[in-house]
Amino acid sequence: MGKRWQRYLDGNPEYLARHYWWAYLAPFGVWFFSHHTIINLILFGQYRRILDALTARLASADCGRMLQLTCAYGELTPTLAQFTGELHLNDVALIQLRVAQQSLARRQRTALMARMNAESLSYTTNSFDSVVIFFLLHELPAEARQHALGETLRVLKPGGRLIIVEYAMNRGGHLLHLAPWRWVLERLEPFLHDFWHSDLSAQLSGCATQHDKVLAHIGTTFLFGAFYRVEEYRA
Numbered sequence: 001m002g003k004r005w006q007r008y009l010d011g012n013p014e015y016l017a018r019h020y021w022w023a024y025l026a027p028f029g030v031w032f033f034s035h036h037t038i039i040n041l042i043l044f045g046q047y048r049r050i051l052d053a054l055t056a057r058l059a060s061a062d063c064g065r066m067l068q069l070t071c072a073y074g075e076l077t078p079t080l081a082q083f084t085g086e087l088h089l090n091d092v093a094l095i096q097l098r099v100a101q102q103s104l105a106r107r108q109r110t111a112l113m114a115r116m117n118a119e120s121l122s123y124t125t126n127s128f129d130s131v132v133i134f135f136l137l138h139e140l141p142a143e144a145r146q147h148a149l150g151e152t153l154r155v156l157k158p159g160g161r162l163i164i165v166e167y168a169m170n171r172g173g174h175l176l177h178l179a180p181w182r183w184v185l186e187r188l189e190p191f192l193h194d195f196w197h198s199d200l201s202a203q204l205s206g207c208a209t210q211h212d213k214v215l216a217h218i219g220t221t222f223l224f225g226a227f228y229r230v231e232e233y234r235a
């Protein structure tokens, strides 16, 4: 008899089925986490502030043709749709795309959706004016993260904007960086430790170079005592 998570493989990456089936793939989990209160709780009550910081950056320049790299619960997708006439959304999990579709339809918004692994996108090179990544990177094993960032830099047009919403680096300065919170978070998020201690800007610059691009860091908005951040870059 197979393990419970194996029934969720179904074209999904192994790490996603193994570690996150309960959050992103199982119907009950998807229903549960789709509630605003739950998502806000997971983000320690910071959901609105995070979204506001993101939209403040989006509003500062034209977003053009935009890619949201993978689905996210809550208001993100309908919010992004307000900033562009052409929003593209990919995810490897069909159930997530269905939920995003329903969420957009309720607000009379649309997006062009495709089932696609972030590690190997089918979009053509230099096809987006802006790419938004919302709390995806810390959920990816290091190798998958490297591939997803490489693909992001490939599909981002020269002059395009990349906005990343994520945990800030862990320098041990926040209460939640200390035990027992750290243990709880790292248990729930098996790749968070690695992400917390990795240099995202350096990794992105390396990916940009591979695609003959140079990435300028425009700015960072720190939130919740520098536990979260919104990073903006321009290719």
Ligand SMILES: C[S@@+](CC[C@H](N)C(=O)[O-])C[C@H]1O[C@@H](n2cnc3c(N)ncnc32)[C@H](O)[C@@H]1O
Pocket (backbone or CB within 6 Å): 013, 016, 024, 039, 069, 070, 071, 072, 073, 074, 090, 091, 092, 093, 096, 116, 117, 118, 119, 134, 135, 136, 139, 144
């Ligand atoms: C954006 S992340 C985290 C979002 C955040 N926890 C939230 O909902 O607010 C979660 C999404 O990434 C998707 N995902 C994870 N790995 C992926 C990959 N390699 N390619 C495409 N989608 C992926 C999952 O299916 C899920 O829909």
